[in-house]
Amino acid sequence: xxxxxxxxxxxxxxxxxxxxxxxxxxxxxxxxxxxxxxxxxxxxxxxxxxxxxxxxxxxxxxxxxxxxxxxxxxxxxxxxxxxxxxxxxxxxxxxxxxxxxxxxxxxxxxxxxxxxxxxxxxxxxxxxxxxxxxxxxxxxxxxxxxxxxxxxxxxxxxxxxxxxxxxxxxxxxxxxxxxxxxxxxxxxxxxxxxxxxxxxxxxxxxxxxxxxxxxxxxxxxxxxxxxxxxxxxxxxxxxxxxxxxxxxxxxxxxxxxxxxxxxxxxxxxxxxxxxxxxxxxxxxxxxxxxxxxxxxxxxxxxxxxxxxxxxxxxxxxxxxxxxxxxxxxxxxxxxxxxxxxxxxxxxxxxxxxxxxxxxxxxxxxxxx
Ligand SMILES: Cc1cc2nc3c(=O)[nH]c(=O)nc-3n(C[C@H](O)[C@H](O)[C@H](O)COP(=O)(O)OP(=O)(O)OC[C@H]3O[C@@H](n4cnc5c(N)ncnc54)[C@H](O)[C@@H]3O)c2cc1C
Numbered sequence: 001x002x003x004x005x006x007x008x009x010x011x012x013x014x015x016x017x018x019x020x021x022x023x024x025x026x027x028x029x030x031x032x033x034x035x036x037x038x039x040x041x042x043x044x045x046x047x048x049x050x051x052x053x054x055x056x057x058x059x060x061x062x063x064x065x066x067x068x069x070x071x072x073x074x075x076x077x078x079x080x081x082x083x084x085x086x087x088x089x090x091x092x093x094x095x096x097x098x099x100x101x102x103x104x105x106x107x108x109x110x111x112x113x114x115x116x117x118x119x120x121x122x123x124x125x126x127x128x129x130x131x132x133x134x135x136x137x138x139x140x141x142x143x144x145x146x147x148x149x150x151x152x153x154x155x156x157x158x159x160x161x162x163x164x165x166x167x168x169x170x171x172x173x174x175x176x177x178x179x180x181x182x183x184x185x186x187x188x189x190x191x192x193x194x195x196x197x198x199x200x201x202x203x204x205x206x207x208x209x210x211x212x213x214x215x216x217x218x219x220x221x222x223x224x225x226x227x228x229x230x231x232x233x234x235x236x237x238x239x240x241x242x243x244x245x246x247x248x249x250x251x252x253x254x255x256x257x258x259x260x261x262x263x264x265x266x267x268x269x270x271x272x273x274x275x276x277x278x279x280x281x282x283x284x285x286x287x288x289x290x291x292x293x294x295x296x297x298x299x300x301x302x303x304x305x306x307x308x309x310x311x312x313x314x315x316x317x318x319x320x321x322x323x324x325x326x327x328x329x330x331x332x333x334x335x336x337x338x339x340x341x342x343x344x345x346x347x348x349x350x351x352x353x354x355x356x357x358x359x360x361x362x363x364x365x366x367x368x
Pocket of ligand 1: 039046053
């Protein structure tokens with residue numbers, strides 16, 4: 001089909017949540033443009049998007065006014081309406097964040113203060129009754145409740161977005177790797193399975209591959225810093241009304257080992273944190289064994305024999321000038337100096353939650 005197409009309007013590289021949300025936004029707002037999403041795998045969302053916790057985050061952990069904070073807060077709201085419109089589950093079940101002793105209480109107070117600064121709605125101290133209920137599951141001294149946290153039925157959301165893009169007249173080309181990007185006098189050139197394609201706009205939403213791809217068209221100066229997160233699934237009984245997270249300790253790289261459940265009610269613990277240098281989804285079983293010690297500390301009633309290895313995902317963190325870059329990296333033509341080009345790198349958590357707001361931001365950078 002593509003062999004006839006020499007010129008298109010919009011190319012989006014990546015069929016994860018970033019690329020699909022962008023495809024939805026572009027085709028909904030500009031149905032007359034010829035828009036194509038390229039995905040190198042046979043299936044959509046086969047990498048990070050299909051391997052996360054599926055949590056709709058509230059936006060409380062991130063530095064005030066960072067992209068992570070602003071896009072997460074806005075995305076949290078937008079997902080609810082998207083789920084309603086496109087008929088998939090987005091449920092705000094809320095989350096308790098607890099400390100286990102007086103020494104950790106200050107951390108909890110700081111988090112509550114941060115929630116206020118970040119305008120996260122409705123955050124409050126847990127009631128005595130709630131704490132009593134939760135003590136049957138976790139080692140709780142005190143807790144706050146964050147009502148806007150929830151979960152997304154990710155597989156259904158992916159199918160719904162795919163459908164919406166096609167209905168809006170867009171195209172999704174699976175099994176179609178963009179092997180090269182470059183520029184000529186006309187604009188941006190892509191090498192694909194179907195030959196060379198010229199596009200006016202290119203959005204690089206290639207997840208773990210976006211840094212390397214970006215370097216083909218401008219000097220983004222970034223380095224990948226990939227961190228694996230693995231999960232244990234739990235077949236025992238657990239609290240399923242809201243999530244229960246420990247208060248993250250200041251020396252942690254993630255949010256601390258926590259419990260979540262998905263739309264089917266399946267409980268999992270994780271993700272843990274493991275620096276890796278390759279994209280390999282094999283589970284590190286000794287490290288998962290170690291996670292059980294942490295689980296016992298925070299959730300003493302969990303039956304360890306009912307925990308079993310589940311799956312893992314890889315966080316696409318980045319370094320700039322040798323330092324960890326703490327925010328999403330979203331650069332449009334004004335910064336890349338490449339007309340029509342936007343790149344999204346370091347799009348780690350809360351990238352799922354932020355996606356609808358990120359898509360709006362990217363479109364505004366392009367001034368289509
Ligand atoms: C363990 C873990 C837990 C997480 N939990 C949460 C959570 O609970 N809530 C939350 O909000 N966020 C969470 N995140 C973050 C979230 O999952 C990511 O921010 C998001 O999925 C990134 O989406 P993406 O589209 O950028 O990347 P991906 O989903 O990886 O999509 C990129 C796609 O690009 C394709 N691609 C790459 N190169 C090419 C090419 N050259 N040509 C064609 N296609 C190409 C890839 O095959 C891939 O499908 C978590 C992340 C991890 C790792």
